[in-house]
Amino acid sequence: MLAARPSIVPPPSPAPDDPAQDWTPLGVPWPAAARRQGEDILVGGVGLAQLAARFATPLYVLDEAEVRERCRAYRRALPQAEVAYAAKAFLCGAVAEWVEQEGLGLDVCSGGELELAVTCGFPPERIILHGNAKSPEELASAVRLGVGRIVVDSFPEIARLAVLATADRPQEVLVRVVPGISAGHHASVRTGVEEQKFGFSLDSGDAADAVARILRQPHLRLVGLHCHLGSQIPDIAPYLAAVDRLVPVMAAVRDRHGVVLEELDLGGGHAVPYRAGEPAFNVEEFGTLVTAAVARQCARHRLPVPRLTIEPGRAVIGPAGVALYRVLTVKHTPSGLTFVAVDGGMSDNPRPALYGSRYTAALVGRESEAPLAEARVVGRHCEAGDVLVPSVGLPADVRPGDLLAVPAAGAYHLSMASGYNMVGRPPLIAVRDGAARMLMRRETLDDFRRRDIGR
Numbered sequence: 323m324l325a326a327r328p329s330i331v332p333p334p335s336p337a338p339d340d341p342a343q344d345w346t347p348l349g350v351p352w353p354a355a356a357r358r359q360g361e362d363i364l365v366g367g368v369g370l371a372q373l374a375a376r377f378a379t380p381l382y383v384l385d386e387a388e389v390r391e392r393c394r395a396y397r398r399a400l401p402q403a404e405v406a407y408a409a410k411a412f413l414c415g416a417v418a419e420w421v422e423q424e425g426l427g428l429d430v431c432s433g434g435e436l437e438l439a440v441t442c443g444f445p446p447e448r449i450i451l452h453g454n455a456k457s458p459e460e461l462a463s464a465v466r467l468g469v470g471r472i473v474v475d476s477f478p479e480i481a482r483l484a485v486l487a488t489a490d491r492p493q494e495v496l497v498r499v500v501p502g503i504s505a506g507h508h509a510s511v512r513t514g515v516e517e518q519k520f521g522f523s524l525d526s527g528d529a530a531d532a533v534a535r536i537l538r539q540p541h542l543r544l545v546g547l548h549c550h551l552g553s554q555i556p557d558i559a560p561y562l563a564a565v566d567r568l569v570p571v572m573a574a575v576r577d578r579h580g581v582v583l584e585e586l587d588l589g590g591g592h593a594v595p596y597r598a599g600e601p602a603f604n605v606e607e608f609g610t611l612v613t614a615a616v617a618r619q620c621a622r623h624r625l626p627v628p629r630l631t632i633e634p635g636r637a638v639i640g641p642a643g644v645a646l647y648r649v650l651t652v653k654h655t656p657s658g659l660t661f662v663a664v665d666g667g668m669s670d671n672p673r674p675a676l677y678g679s680r681y682t683a684a685l686v687g688r689e690s691e692a693p694l695a696e697a698r699v700v701g702r703h704c705e706a707g708d709v710l711v712p713s714v715g716l717p718a719d720v721r722p723g724d725l726l727a728v729p730a731a732g733a734y735h736l737s738m739a740s741g742y743n744m745v746g747r748p749p750l751i752a753v754r755d756g757a758a759r760m761l762m763r764r765e766t767l768d769d770f771r772r773r774d775i776g777r
């Protein structure tokens with residue numbers, strides 16, 4: 323197994339002209355430039371306590387420089403590859419703009435993500451559309467808007483696309499195959515194994531059938547194969563296994579149909595650390611090893627080396643986000659458990675409830691001399707399972723009014739946030755070079771009322 327180290331963004335070093343450094347770098351899993359300064363934590367040069375005072379809580383903070391540097395790290399590690407940011411991790415206009423400016427493509431999986439990106443000026447030819455159940459309307463708008471590739475995921479979709487694509491508007495497609503490789507942090511996100519809803523099985527012959535059907539359509543251009551193994555994968559080995567599995571399939575397509583596929587899309591799934599000491603995905607090593615594996619397999623099968631595409635979501639944006647909450651109550655149980663309840667919860671971060679995901683948290687805005695004691699940070703929703711951080715050491719004097727910051731909150735929080743209990747989704751503030759600007763406003767009761775039109 324290959325060693326994975328947190329390598330995307332180097333740790334911050336003190337500025338040489340700053341001998342009286344009065345801050346401490348926070349390190350993994352915080353944004354690379356995050357630092358503790360006195361009682362506050364600075365992200366993008368802005369104090370979290372200051373942001374809480376200005377915008378109220380719960381609040382999400384996104385470090386623009388961290389997102390941009392992560393995009394750049396991917397491009398440096400894979401200069402020949404197409405890197406498509408997976409919008410499902412989180413998308414808004416500003417994020418679409420940042421990744422576009424950094425030269426990434428975009429992976430979208432709904433008409434909503436697609437239309438938002440295109441209307442924000444994202445070039446449609448750099449967009450890849452995914453989905454196991456794309457509606458006819460979504461397929462029509464993708465073809466009309468001119469998306470780069472559509473990843474075909476079912477037989478009915480081939481028939482629908484065959485009608486939509488025309489001589490004037492041919493459509494490039496990839497076929498999503500199931501490589502039979504198990505990887506990912508939870509069964510719910512392991513999409514590389516047989517017997518699930520995504521893609522065409524290689525073992526059953528469905529993938530070969532899909533390829534043959536697409537090739538019979540005059541206005542569909544089959545450009546390659548796609549697979550997505552799963553999410554929060556720390557190792558490179560599963561990706562190398564996917565290369566070993568898919569390149570022979572490309573050779574089989576060439577042998578059977580005389581068609582040389584030009585693209586191999588290995589999906590996303592690269593892990594990020596959520597707590598200190600957790601491994602991160604080694605992007606440089608991934609670039610080197612996967613590129614070599616593709617070249618080796620292609621030489622063995624006498625295929626030209628295809629363009630490699632990857633679709634990282636979490637690893638681009640996850641570590642750039644910090645969630646900020648206000649403590650509302652603290653309870654101690656007879657058995658010694660401490661529940662620290664905050665003003666957010668599973669409506670802004672459903673991941674602990676869905677997958678048992680583990681996080682850390684830190685006290686912000688107040689210095690405490692109290693020793694650390696184990697606490698459980700819980701949300702404000704009406705379920706016992708509404709836990710944000712199952713176990714973390716917090717100052718024993720943690721109390722109502724305190725601020726808690728949760729790092730690694732950039733991916734699959736706000737994109738999966740809900741209207742549960744009409745609490746409303748928190749705002750998102752971008753920070754950069756000491757300045758803050760709101761990217762998304764708080765969801766208010768008025769927003770709920772506006773949809774409530776039955777009376």
Ligand SMILES: Cc1ncc(COP(=O)(O)O)c(C=O)c1O
Binds near residue numbers: 590633637
């Ligand atoms: C097809 C596809 N591509 C890319 C991704 C992005 O995954 P991650 O955010 O784990 O990199 C996903 C989600 O797992 C996906 O389903």
Ligand SMILES: N[C@@H](CCCC[NH3+])C(=O)O
Binds near residue numbers: 511554673733
């Ligand atoms: N929502 C999942 C990741 C889903 C990836 C989408 N294919 C998580 O938070 O881990």
